[in-house]
Amino acid sequence: MEAALVQKSCTPCRGGVPPLSRDEAEALQRQAPEWSLFDNATRIERTYRFKNFAGALGFVEQAGKLAEAEAHHPDISFGWGYATVSLRTKKIKGLHENDFIMATKLDRLLASPTEAQHG
Numbered sequence: 001m002e003a004a005l006v007q008k009s010c011t012p013c014r015g016g017v018p019p020l021s022r023d024e025a026e027a028l029q030r031q032a033p034e035w036s037l038f039d040n041a042t043r044i045e046r047t048y049r050f051k052n053f054a055g056a057l058g059f060v061e062q063a064g065k066l067a068e069a070e071a072h073h074p075d076i077s078f079g080w081g082y083a084t085v086s087l088r089t090k091k092i093k094g095l096h097e098n099d100f101i102m103a104t105k106l107d108r109l110l111a112s113p114t115e116a117q118h119g
Helices: 022-029 053-070 097-109
Strands: 036-038 043-050 075-079 082-087 116-118
Touching: 022 036, 022 097, 043 053, 043 097, 053 075, 053 082, 053 097, 082 097
Parallel strands: none
Antiparallel strands: 036 043, 043 082, 043 116, 075 082
16 A cells, blocks of 8 residues: 555656646545645645634644745635645646645644634
8 A cells, every 4th residue: 555645755846747637636635635626636725724813824834834844835825714725736737746745744734623624
């Protein structure tokens, strides 16, 4: 059985590598079930819910540190009580295993289930 995505690290993605097919993306999405496929399976997105602005900001700060450590940078928008994270590998204009690795690691950032309510 393949290693859990959350235990892997993102690897540099070279241009010219084909993006994941819809079937491949759906298979990896099973390890990140709260994430949704968008744009013909070329992007994944999730909105996290928080009790207030400070909770959302704290999550975004942690997500930024993780993105730097993994060298894989999501698009993030946030405001009072929410943070929406969108992932795709820009070099290949679609999804790569790295996107799902980041998704599972972002999910793990939430220290306590009471801090965020999954949206």
